[in-house]
Amino acid sequence: MNKLLWMILLLTVFTPLDAHGDDAFTIAISCPFESKCSAPELENMLTEAYARAGYAVRFQYMPRLRALHSADNGSANAVAVCSQEALSDFHKLKTLPSPILKVAVAAFSLNPAVSITRRRDLEKYTVGIIRGQYLTARLTEELMAKRHVTNTMKNLVSMLQDGRVDAILLSRTTARIFLAESNIHDYAESEPLATSYLYHAINISSYSSEQAERVNKALEDMIKDGTMARLYGRRADMTPPYPFPKNR
Numbered sequence: 731m732n733k734l735l736w737m738i739l740l741l742t743v744f745t746p747l748d749a750h751g752d753d754a755f756t757i758a759i760s761c762p763f764e765s766k767c768s769a770p771e772l773e774n775m776l777t778e779a780y781a782r783a784g785y786a787v788r789f790q791y792m793p794r795l796r797a798l799h800s801a802d803n804g805s806a807n808a809v810a811v812c813s814q815e816a817l818s819d820f821h822k823l824k825t826l827p828s829p830i831l832k833v834a835v836a837a838f839s840l841n842p843a844v845s846i847t848r849r850r851d852l853e854k855y856t857v858g859i860i861r862g863q864y865l866t867a868r869l870t871e872e873l874m875a876k877r878h879v880t881n882t883m884k885n886l887v888s889m890l891q892d893g894r895v896d897a898i899l900l901s902r903t904t905a906r907i908f909l910a911e912s913n914i915h916d917y918a919e920s921e922p923l924a925t926s927y928l929y930h931a932i933n934i935s936s937y938s939s940e941q942a943e944r945v946n947k948a949l950e951d952m953i954k955d956g957t958m959a960r961l962y963g964r965r966a967d968m969t970p971p972y973p974f975p976k977n978r
Contacts, residue, residue, distance in 0.1 A: 754786040755936070758797035758806040760862065767791035772810055775830070775961045776930070779952060783944035793881065794862030798823070807936040811928045815864045825929035826946040828953070829970040834922040835865055838905050839897040840890055846897060846920045849873060855896035858889045865926045866899040883908050899923070903965050927970055 757776060761767035773789055780787045790806060800806040802820040809823065811831055817823045837846040837857065844855060852875040859866040861879050870877045878895055880886050887908065889895045898905070902922065909917060930949065932942060950972070952958040959969040 754788045755807045756788050757808045757810050758800050759789055759791050759810040760794035760797040761791045771962045771965055775958055779948040782948035801933050807933050809931040812931050813864045813928055822933050823931045824934055825931045828946050828950040829927035830930050830949055831928040831968050832970045833901045833926050833928055835899055835924045836902045836922055837897040837899055837920040839918045844896045849923050858886050858895035858898040860886060865924055869924050887912055903968050
């Protein structure tokens with residue numbers, strides 16, 4: 731009897747549990763919109779990856795920093811997607827090896843007088859960026875460019891329309907989709923000014939090594955067999971290449 735109790739105790743202590751005590755992992759998705767947060771392509775991709783690994787998932791939308799804090803403190807089990815730089819202050823989070831998004835940042839402007847063809851051109855203008863997007867933040871910091879930072883896509887585009895900024899810096903795919911949905915079609919888009927990979931980040935206390943490996947393998951397999959690109963739909967061009975560049 732004592733031996734059985736010890737086995738139960740060991741299983742309780744060493745078996746990772748999800749944030750809600752059931753069989754589903756809770757994944758936080760950051761939301762740069764004021765309302766109607768929805769990322770169906772990302773949800774579908776991660777749902778498929780976890781299903782291939784043998785697990786269920788649920789999703790919670792929240793601001794970017796709150797998503798990181800929630801996953802770090804165990805309120806959620808993982809962050810859907812983030813940069814590796816974003817985790818510098820969150821010691822319980824680690825990214826899985828396989829990237830899940832390739833981001834190419836460009837400048838978008840409505841003013842014909844604004845000409846941005848290379849990174850150094852940003853020094854001449856005031857640009858708008860979204861808070862928590864580390865690639866655009868790093869780019870403007872390196873160039874010491876004048877910038878305005880906001881929390882939502884709607885505010886970012888409003889600053890551009892009102893002339894408070896000369897250009898906005900965003901992922902090319904995300905910007906094109908949002909500008910089209912905002913009925914803005916007459917704009918100038920620069921060539922990519924910076925590129926980076928984004929990753930799925932997990933709380934190391936919520937996943938066993940086997941669970942993390944199974945999810946990562948599923949993500950990698952989905953890139954190789956084309957499933958990730960198919961599920962991303964209109965964002966298919968953000969699918970990372972395979973094999974991955976060694977210096978990513």
